[in-house]
Amino acid sequence: xxxxxxxxxxxxxxxxxxxxxxxxxxxxxxxxxxxxxxxxxxxxxxxxxxxxxxxxxxxxxxxxxxxxxxxxxxxxxxxxxxxxxxxxxxxxxxxxxxxxxxxxxxxxxxxxxxxxxxxxxxxxxxxxxxxxxxxxxxxxxxxxxxxxxxxxxxxxxxxxxxxxxxxxxxxxxxxxxxxxxxxxxxxxxxxxxxxxxxxxxxxxxxxxxxxxxxxxxxxxxxxxxxxxxxxxxxxxxxxxxxxxxxxxxxxxxxxxxxxxxxxxxxxxxxxxxxxxxxxxxxxxxxxxxxxxxxxxxx
Amino acid sequence: xxxxxxxxxxxxxxxxxxxxxxxxxxxxxxxxxxxxxxxxxxxxxxxxxxxxxxxxxxxxxxxxxxxxxxxxxxxxxxxxxxxxxxxxxxxxxxxxxxxxxxxxxxxxxxxxxxxxxxxxxxxxxxxxxxxxxxxxxxxxxxxxxxxxxxxxxx
Ligand SMILES: [Zn+2]
Numbered sequence: 001x002x003x004x005x006x007x008x009x010x011x012x013x014x015x016x017x018x019x020x021x022x023x024x025x026x027x028x029x030x031x032x033x034x035x036x037x038x039x040x041x042x043x044x045x046x047x048x049x050x051x052x053x054x055x056x057x058x059x060x061x062x063x064x065x066x067x068x069x070x071x072x073x074x075x076x077x078x079x080x081x082x083x084x085x086x087x088x089x090x091x092x093x094x095x096x097x098x099x100x101x102x103x104x105x106x107x108x109x110x111x112x113x114x115x116x117x118x119x120x121x122x123x124x125x126x127x128x129x130x131x132x133x134x135x136x137x138x139x140x141x142x143x144x145x146x147x148x149x150x151x152x153x154x155x156x157x158x159x160x161x162x163x164x165x166x167x168x169x170x171x172x173x174x175x176x177x178x179x180x181x182x183x184x185x186x187x188x189x190x191x192x193x194x195x196x197x198x199x200x201x202x203x204x205x206x207x208x209x210x211x212x213x214x215x216x217x218x219x220x221x222x223x224x225x226x227x228x229x230x231x232x233x234x235x236x237x238x239x240x241x242x243x244x245x246x247x248x249x250x251x252x253x254x255x256x257x258x259x260x261x262x263x264x265x266x267x268x269x270x271x272x273x274x275x276x277x278x279x280x281x282x283x284x285x286x287x288x289x290x291x292x293x294x295x296x297x298x
Numbered sequence: 299x300x301x302x303x304x305x306x307x308x309x310x311x312x313x314x315x316x317x318x319x320x321x322x323x324x325x326x327x328x329x330x331x332x333x334x335x336x337x338x339x340x341x342x343x344x345x346x347x348x349x350x351x352x353x354x355x356x357x358x359x360x361x362x363x364x365x366x367x368x369x370x371x372x373x374x375x376x377x378x379x380x381x382x383x384x385x386x387x388x389x390x391x392x393x394x395x396x397x398x399x400x401x402x403x404x405x406x407x408x409x410x411x412x413x414x415x416x417x418x419x420x421x422x423x424x425x426x427x428x429x430x431x432x433x434x435x436x437x438x439x440x441x442x443x444x445x446x447x448x449x450x451x452x
Contacts, residue, residue, distance in 0.1 A: 083419050106414040106436025110421050125412045127437060190438040 002296040005112040005119045009133040009165035010194060014172040021138050023292035024285070027062075033291070039065035039298050042095030044087065045122070046102040048072070051261070051283075052122050052132075056099050059290035065298075068094055085114045092117050097297055100124075118297040126159045126188075132260055133165040135289040139282040140217055143256040147174040150214045154180040155221030155241055155266065157187045162260045163221055164191045171198035178215065180205045182237050185227065207240070213250045218243075219258045220266050244268035248276060258282050310342070314365050315383040315390070316358040316373065321346050323376050324356035329446035330372050331360065339363065352379050368405040374398045375432065375445050401426050406441065407450040413437040423450060 002019065003011065027033070041060040045053055057067050070091065084107060088098060092115040100108050101122040108121030108128070123129045140146060151170065157163050157179055168191070170177055177195070179187055183206060187195075195202050205211055212218070223241055228234035242265055248255070259267055259279040271277050319327055324343050333339050340361035349355035356377075364384055365373075373380055374396035384392040404422035408415050415423045415436050425432040431442035441448055 084414070084417075085420050102414075103412070104414040104417060105410065105412050105438070106434070109436050110414045110419060113421070124414075125437075190433070190440055193433075193440060194438075 005108075005121075006130050006293065006297070007108050007112060007119065007121045008128045009130045009169040010128075012130070012169060012172070017134070017137055017169065017172060020134050020289065020292050020296065021141055023295060024134075024138055024288040027291040027295075028285075028288040033062060034064035036060070036294065036298050037064035039063070039097070039294075040095045041065060041067045041294070042091045042098045043067050043069040044091060044098055044100045044102075045070075045072075046084075046100075046107075047123075049101050049123065052101065053099075055286040056120075056122065056290055058287050059294055062287065063291055063294060065096075065294075084111060088115050088119070097294070120293070120297070123161060126161055126164070128165050129161045130165050130169075131286075131290055131293060132162045133169045134293065135282065135285045136162070136166050136219070136258065136260070137169060138285045138289050139258060139278060140256070142281075142285075143278055144216045144254070149173070149175040149216045150178060150211075151175050152178045152180055152208070152211060152215040152218040153221070154208060154218065156185045156223045156227065157181045157221075158185040159224070159227065160221045163219075164188075166219065167191055167200075168194050168198075171195060171200040176201040176203065178203050178205060178211045180208050180211065181241070182206060185223065208243075208247070209250075212247070213252070215255055216252065217256045217258060218251075220263075221260065222262075222264055222266055238265060242266040242268070243271065245270050245274075248274075251276070309388060310340075310359050310361045310385050311388055312386050313359065313361040313363050313384075315385060316360075316365075316377075317355070317381045317383060318349065318352055318379045319356040319358060319377040320352070320379065321354035321356055324358050326376050326446045327356070327358050327373060327380075330376070330449055331363075331365070331369060332449065333360065355379075368402070370396055371399045371402045372405050372445060372449065375402075375427070398427055401435070402432060405450060406432065406445065406448045408434045408437060408439055409441065409448055410434065410437050410439040413439065 043053055060067055088111045097118040099120045099122050100111055102124050105125040105127035107124045108119055112119040121128055121130055153163055223238050225234050255276050256278040257276045261279055261283050324345050342359040344357040346354045380396045382394055383390045402425045406425055407423055413436055424435040426435055431440055433440050
C-alpha cells in the first residue's frame with residue numbers, strides 16, 4: 001500500500017511523488033483502462049468545484065470505474081445539520097474511496113479518522129489541495145525537470161491552498177522558491193514554518209521585476225476581489241500582480257507559466273499563443289495524475 | 299531555602315502547590331486553571347521569589363483543588379520547570395515535575411475559526427507540541443504565546 005489516504009502534500013516524500021508521476025506518465029495517452037471496473041468513487045463536494053469534480057469523475061471512468069455523488073450540499077442531509085463525521089461513515093458503506101472537498105481546514109484529516117476507505121483531500125478551506133500539487137509537479141517535470149530550478153509563485157499566497165501544497169511539496173527538490181505577493185497576501189506563518197523546518201530555499205518579494213529573469217517557472221494565482229475592502233485597492237493590486245506580453249520581455253525563453261485555473265485577469269490571453277503558456281496542458285494533466293493516484297489507492 | 303519561601307505564602311491544607319513556575323507566569327497559570335477569584339477559591343501567589351534552580355520563580359498554591367493531566371500539560375508549555383506538589387492534610391503526598399507532552403488533546407481550542415475542530419464534530423482538538431509552541435494537528439495553525447487565552451474551558 002502506497003498511502004492509506006491523501007490528505008496533504010506534506011505527507012509525500014520525493015519517492016512518493018516520483019511513484020505517482022511515473023505511473024501518471026503510463027496513463028498519459030488516449031487509451032482507457034479497465035483495471036478498476038468494480039470501483040466506485042464517492043464524491044463529497046461540500047462546496048462547488050465543477051472542474052475538480054469532473055476531473056476525478058473522468059479519471060475513475062477512464063479506469064473503468066464509476067462515481068456516486070452526494071449532490072449539492074443544499075439538497076443533502078448536510079443541510080439538515082448532519083456532521084461530516086456521520087456523512088463519511090454512511091458513504092463509506094457505499095464507495096471504495098472518498099473524494100472530499102470541504103470549506104473547513106482539516107476536514108479531510110478528520111474524515112480519514114472515521115473511515116477505513118481511502119480519503120482524498122480535494123481541497124479544504126485555505127488548507128491543502130494535494131492532488132492539484134501532484135499535477136503541478138507532473139507539469140513542471142515535463143517542462144523543466146524537478147531540480148536546479150527557480151520557481152516563482154505569485155498572487156494570493158495567504159489564502160491560496162494550491163500554493164501552500166505546492167510550496168510544501170517542492171521542499172523535496174533542489175529548487176529556490178520565489179514568493180511574489182503584496183504584503184497583505186504573503187505566505188501564512190504556518191506554511192513558512194514548514195518551509196523553514198524543511199530547510200527550503202525561499203525568497204519573498206513584493207514585485208516580480210527583479211526576480212523574473214531568473215525564473216524557470218512562474219506559477220500565477222488569482223487574487224480575489226473579496227480579500228480587499230475596496231474596489232480601487234483591489235484593482236491596483238490585481239493589475240500589479242498580473243502579467244502580459246510586456247511583462248515577459250526580460251523572461252527566459254523557456255519560462256513556463258502555470259496557473260491552477262480558472263484565471264480572470266491575471267494572465268493576458270495574448271500569452272496563450274506563446275510557448276510560455278503551460279496552464280491548459282497543466283489542467284489536462286489532472287487526468288493521468290488522478291488516474292495514477294486512484295490506481296495506487298484502490 | 300525553598301521551604302522558607304513556600305512558608306512566606308502560607309501553607310495549605312489540601313490542594314496543589316505549583317512551584318518553580320517561570321518568573322512572571324503566575325497569572326497565566328491562574329488563567330490556565332480558570333481561576334480569577336470570582337469562584338471563591340483560596341489561592342496564594344508568590345511572584346519573583348529567589349530560586350536556587352531557576353533564578354526567579356513564581357509559586358501558586360491552590361486550596362482544595364488537584365490538577366488534571368490536561369491542565370498540567372498546558373502548564374508545561376508556559377512553565378517547563380514547574381513542580382506540582384499535591385498536598386493532603388498539610389503534607390506533600392505527591393511531587394512531580396511537569397513534562398512537555400508530545401501533544402495536548404482536548405485542552406486548547408484552535409484559534410482558527412475555519413478549523414474543522416471548531417465545528418460541531420465528534421472530534422477533540424489536538425495540538426502537537428513543538429520546541430517553541432504548539433500546532434493544530436488538523437489545520438496547522440501555530441500558537442506560540444498566550445496559551446492561556448486558548449484554553450477550552452469546560
Ligand atoms: Zn485548527
